[in-house]
Amino acid sequence: MELELRHLTVSLNGREILHSIDCRVKNGCFLSLLGPSGCGKSTLLKTIAGILPQTAGEVWLGGACADDLPPHKRGAVIVFQDVRLFPHLTAEENVSFPMKMQGIGQQERRAKASALLERVQLSGMEQRRPHQLSGGQQQRVALARALAAQPNLLLLDEPFSGLDEELRLQIQKLVRRLHDETGCTTLLVTHDKAEANALSDRIIRMEDGRLCPVSV
Amino acid sequence: MRRKQSRFSRLILAAAAATILFPLALIALWSVSSVWEWPGVLPGGFSLRGYETVFADYQQMPRLLLFSAELSLAVAALSTLVGLMTARAIALYRFPGRKLLLFGTMLPILVPSTVFGMGAHVLLIRAGLAGTLRGVILMQTVCALPYTVNILTDLTSSVGDGLEEQAQVLGCPPWRAFWAVSLPELLPGILSAMSMAYIISYSQYFLTLLIGGGRVRTLSTVMVPFLTGGDRTVAATYAVTFLFSVLAMYLVFEGLIRLMARGKGSEPWNWN
Amino acid sequence: MLRPLQRRKIRRRLAPYLLALPALALLGLFAAGLVSGLMQSFGYIPAFGLTRFTLDYYRGVFADAQLAASVKLSLWISVSSTLISVVLGTLLCTALVRLRKVRGFTLQTVRLPIQVPHTVVALFTLCLFSQSGLLSRILAQAGLLTSQNQFPNLVFGSSGSGILLAYVWKETPFVAYFVLALMQSVSQHLDEAAATLGASPLHTFFSVTLPLSMPAILRAGLMIFAFSFGAYELPFLLGATSPKALPVQAYIEYIDPDLRHRPYAMALNGIILLLTLLLAAAFFLVTEHTAKKLGGDGHAT
Numbered sequence: 001m002e003l004e005l006r007h008l009t010v011s012l013n014g015r016e017i018l019h020s021i022d023c024r025v026k027n028g029c030f031l032s033l034l035g036p037s038g039c040g041k042s043t044l045l046k047t048i049a050g051i052l053p054q055t056a057g058e059v060w061l062g063g064a065c066a067d068d069l070p071p072h073k074r075g076a077v078i079v080f081q082d083v084r085l086f087p088h089l090t091a092e093e094n095v096s097f098p099m100k101m102q103g104i105g106q107q108e109r110r111a112k113a114s115a116l117l118e119r120v121q122l123s124g125m126e127q128r129r130p131h132q133l134s135g136g137q138q139q140r141v142a143l144a145r146a147l148a149a150q151p152n153l154l155l156l157d158e159p160f161s162g163l164d165e166e167l168r169l170q171i172q173k174l175v176r177r178l179h180d181e182t183g184c185t186t187l188l189v190t191h192d193k194a195e196a197n198a199l200s201d202r203i204i205r206m207e208d209g210r211l212c213p214v215s216v
Numbered sequence: 217m218r219r220k221q222s223r224f225s226r227l228i229l230a231a232a233a234a235t236i237l238f239p240l241a242l243i244a245l246w247s248v249s250s251v252w253e254w255p256g257v258l259p260g261g262f263s264l265r266g267y268e269t270v271f272a273d274y275q276q277m278p279r280l281l282l283f284s285a286e287l288s289l290a291v292a293a294l295s296t297l298v299g300l301m302t303a304r305a306i307a308l309y310r311f312p313g314r315k316l317l318l319f320g321t322m323l324p325i326l327v328p329s330t331v332f333g334m335g336a337h338v339l340l341i342r343a344g345l346a347g348t349l350r351g352v353i354l355m356q357t358v359c360a361l362p363y364t365v366n367i368l369t370d371l372t373s374s375v376g377d378g379l380e381e382q383a384q385v386l387g388c389p390p391w392r393a394f395w396a397v398s399l400p401e402l403l404p405g406i407l408s409a410m411s412m413a414y415i416i417s418y419s420q421y422f423l424t425l426l427i428g429g430g431r432v433r434t435l436s437t438v439m440v441p442f443l444t445g446g447d448r449t450v451a452a453t454y455a456v457t458f459l460f461s462v463l464a465m466y467l468v469f470e471g472l473i474r475l476m477a478r479g480k481g482s483e484p485w486n487w488n
Numbered sequence: 489m490l491r492p493l494q495r496r497k498i499r500r501r502l503a504p505y506l507l508a509l510p511a512l513a514l515l516g517l518f519a520a521g522l523v524s525g526l527m528q529s530f531g532y533i534p535a536f537g538l539t540r541f542t543l544d545y546y547r548g549v550f551a552d553a554q555l556a557a558s559v560k561l562s563l564w565i566s567v568s569s570t571l572i573s574v575v576l577g578t579l580l581c582t583a584l585v586r587l588r589k590v591r592g593f594t595l596q597t598v599r600l601p602i603q604v605p606h607t608v609v610a611l612f613t614l615c616l617f618s619q620s621g622l623l624s625r626i627l628a629q630a631g632l633l634t635s636q637n638q639f640p641n642l643v644f645g646s647s648g649s650g651i652l653l654a655y656v657w658k659e660t661p662f663v664a665y666f667v668l669a670l671m672q673s674v675s676q677h678l679d680e681a682a683a684t685l686g687a688s689p690l691h692t693f694f695s696v697t698l699p700l701s702m703p704a705i706l707r708a709g710l711m712i713f714a715f716s717f718g719a720y721e722l723p724f725l726l727g728a729t730s731p732k733a734l735p736v737q738a739y740i741e742y743i744d745p746d747l748r749h750r751p752y753a754m755a756l757n758g759i760i761l762l763l764t765l766l767l768a769a770a771f772f773l774v775t776e777h778t779a780k781k782l783g784g785d786g787h788a789t
Contacts, residue, residue: 013310049385053497068492069383072393084382088400101387150384225583232580233597236661239612240604242622246615254620255628256646302511305541309504312721313662315600317508319772320515325711326768328718330735331757334742335525338535339517365511422720422739436605442609444725455608462603 001075001152001185002061003048005090008057010040014184017043017210025187025202027062030179032196033189033208041189042081042088044206045155049076049186061152072101073150079159083138085130091117092126092139098149116144120174136167140174149179154179154186160195172199240459246452264451281461284418284434287349288465291356291417297407299356300372300402306365307372309322318369325362327409332358333426347429355427356420360413365421367412371405404473418462435461450485500649522761529754536747545755555752557731559759563647566717569655574709576656577663578701582665582693585671600659606737610725613654618643630717643726651733659712666708671701703778712769714764734760 001024010018017040033041046052048059050071059066066074077098083096087196090152095113104112117123120140130138137158146154156175158169176199179186196203205212234361246252249259271277305311306318324332332356335348345351375398383393421436428437439454527533531542549555580598596628601609633639643650648778674697684694723733732740734756741753 046381051381051384053500069497070390070492071381072387072389074385075387077387078382078385080378080382082378083379086383086397086400088397097383097388098386120311145386173782222587225586228579228583229587229594229598232583232661232664235657236597236600239616239657240600242615243608243612253502254786255625255633257622257625259627298514301507301509304508306505309507311501311504311557317511321511322771323515323768324518324769326714327518327522327764328715328760329733330718330720330738331525331761331764332521334738334753335528336517336521337526339524341521354517358518361511361514415603419603419607421605421607421714426739431500436607440607440725443607444614448615451611455611458608459604462605466557466603478490 003061003153003185004060005048006022006058006060008044008059009055010043010046010052011055012043012052012145016055016209018047018054021209021211023211025185027083027185030186030199031188032200032203033187033206034191034193034196034203035189039127039206040209041206045078045157045187045189048153049078049155050074051078075149075156077146077149077153078157079142079149079153080140081158081161083130083131083135083142085138085141085145086131090127090129091122091133094130094141095145095148097145102150112148113144116148117141118156119147119178136140136163138172139171141186141207143171143175143178144150147182151184152195154184156186156188158189158191160192162191162207173200218303219321243452243455246448247456249449252448253428266449269450270453270457277457280433280435280438281457284436285461285465287353287432287434288357288414288417290353291360292413294353295357295360295364295413296406296409299361299368299413302361302365303368303372307369308377320363322362324359329355329359329423330422333423337426346427347431349432351422352389352428352432355423357418359420359423363412363416364409368402368405371402376403400476404476407469407473407476411466414465414469414479415462458483494513495537498675507707508629512617525754525757526761527757528751531751533750538751540571545751546758548752549755549759554731555756558734558737558756561646561648561731562760564724564769565655566713569652569659569714569716570709572656573659573663573712574654575707576660577708578667578705580660580664580697581667581671582697583703584668585697592629594601598661598664601658602665604658604718606658606721607725608653609658613650614643614656615724616626616696632729644728646728646731648723648727651722654722654726655712655716657715662712663705663708665699666711670704671697674700706774707771710767710774714767718760718764 005021005023008018008021035041047054070127092113095116096109099109160171168184222228236347248262250263252263256454340346340351379397380393383397424434424437435458443451531538531540591718619639627633653776678696682696718735720735727733738753740758741749
């Protein structure tokens with residue numbers, strides 16, 4: 001789904017974090033948002049997803065204004081930096097969660113969850129609980145879960161931080177592969193230039209709540 | 217040096233444990249003594265007459281215990297519910313008056329319930345709540361509130377709303393998100409808060425006496441006259457009965473908490 | 489008609505207030521109770537036809553030697569029991585922290601007094617320290633006493649020692665438990681650092697652990713002081729005929745069939761209220777000061 005931001009301004013606790021952001025992302029594009037910590041990248045993702053209401057400006061998804069849609073109706077799924085798997089659910093139940101919201105029956109959910117876990121190379125881990133999974137495995141469950149939601153827009157908030165070099169490369173490849181398979185518009189937030197270069201179709205730099213003119 | 221230190225600490229702990237357990241053991245002993253006159257250091261004889269006396273009327277005691285438990289459970293449930301909502305406001309939102317609310321909820325711990333009770337009594341009389349169960353529950357809930365807010369605020373703060381945010385972007389409406397992903401995390405703490413509020417309510421004497429006006433009889437109010445009465449065996453029996461009934465409920469709560477923590481890998485909140 | 493986005497923003501703003509509503513209602517009742525008591529203490533009791541504000545009743549309290557003695561007794565009991573409990577409680581807490589792996593049994597034992605009501609504490613204080621109590625009996629067996637009356641009147645005596653001991657039993661574990669989380673965290677983070685800098689364990693305790701745990705210790709102290717000053721059960725069950733502790737005296741005046749005593753009851757409550765409000769103010773100041781020094785709310789114990 002196409003994403004468009006029009007003069008998006010967001011303030012938190014009286015401080016303006018994002019200053020009149022304008023941006024257009026084509027459907028199916030893999031965009032990296034590159035910037036130092038604290039420049040407002042996460043805030044931007046939350047606003048796009050609808051968790052954080054903007055102070056001014058508009059978010060357009062798929063050619064329609066998304067502002068009136070609450071987060072659970074927008075289809076913009078965030079994979080957070082701190083993974084946020086539901087601790088009381090197994091891996092399979094985590095992945096099934098969005099499908100449960102969609103009203104899909106239990107049998108079908110299980111089958112689809114297993115398939116998704118296989119896609120992220122976690123077959124056999126269905127009954128494990130989050131605390132029984134390694135960091136890398138948790139990330140992959142989170143990705144599978146995001147895909148289960150059949151997102152219009154996939155937002156990844158520095159999902160590879162805290163992983164060692166080898167794992168990082170593995171999951172990066174996975175993310176790119178999933179993008180190519182699903183064709184889902186993906187927004188990756190990162191502070192690693194090499195990573196952005198390796199994965200994305202397009203890079204936008206961000207500094208102090210503003211987007212820098214596109215250089216790539 | 218380390219060993220000498222821990223020996224000293226062990227001594228302190230042993231002394232503390234002895235000081236805590238000995239008086240309770242003494243009461244337990246007294247409750248099963250038939251007669252224990254001065255200057256005997258051990259009971260003159262053993263019998264269950266204390267228990268026979270206390271439980272003599274088979275209708276009264278079990279009914280009294282049940283009633284006291286129900287009252288305290290009601291207070292626990294109410295104060296925990298209010299505490300949970302208040303904790304959420306304090307922990308997850310920034311708003312003018314937040315500090316005031318936080319400090320305000322602490323007041324009933326610092327300002328004694330005697331002052332509160334005697335002052336509010338006339339208001340309750342006017343509202344027709346004096347001498348009623350509802351009135352007692354209401355007043356005790358006010359007294360238990362600071363404890364539940366305290367326990368739940370720290371907990372809500374650490375659980376945060378991150379999981380709810382995640383659930384929402386995955387298609388889950390806000391209320392359902394709280395219920396489905398935050399509540400399970402909060403459950404052990406909720407049970408802890410309830411346990412604490414239960415104990416506070418169950419141990420209440422003055423407020424129940426004042427507000428209940430003799431019409432609301434709990435184990436606490438019934439047993440006090442016996443405690444200073446002449447028959448120490450009966451007094452001890454009442455005390456032991458009380459302690460057992462509190463302990464029983466506490467163990468129920470603890471059991472539930474451990475049940476929740478099982479299979480999650482998270483630390484059971486057993487120090488609360 | 490507002491757009492959903494605006495409605496959501498308004499709901500967000502209102503959310504905390506709506507959530508706080510039940511607590512505010514309960515606190516409103518609390519405040520109303522205090523205000524009602526205060527008004528009555530100033531002589532404003534319309535139901536009795538008294539509508540003039542006056543300080544007479546307060547003056548009456550201090551003019552009456554017996555009532556003044558009550559104030560002194562309550563202060564004495566509270567100050568001493570608080571000081572002793574804070575020292576012993578901190579010591580107990582230190583022991584718990586030092587022995588990093590404390591067996592569950594010990595922990596549960598230290599927690600036990602929380603579940604024992606003051607009324608039961610009164611009972612075993614009698615069993616131990618009254619003239620017919622265990623201590624007296626032991627001394628008799630040792631040949632030091634020949635009759636009960638020779639044993640000092642600890643419990644029902646005018647010194648209030650029985651009440652004091654009872655409070656210490658109940659409050660020492662409370663202090664230990666209240667301070668535990670903070671002291672554990674301080675110890676965990678800083679003990680090793682201090683040791684590598686050459687500090688002996690004792691030195692570390694007094695110059696690092698104790699000062700940093702002080703906020704929790706102070707707050708625990710303020711809480712138990714306020715509690716012991718205004719609580720009814722222990723002084724009622726273990727107190728002398730005279731002087732009675734403030735809350736007990738207040739209640740006696742309150743239920744006096746001669747309603748002219750009512751404002752005196754409220755005046756006694758007013759004195760308790762004033763002192764505990766001062767303690768509350770100190771409590772909040774300590775909390776705020778800690779928050780500023782260490783960041784965060786400072787409300788986490």
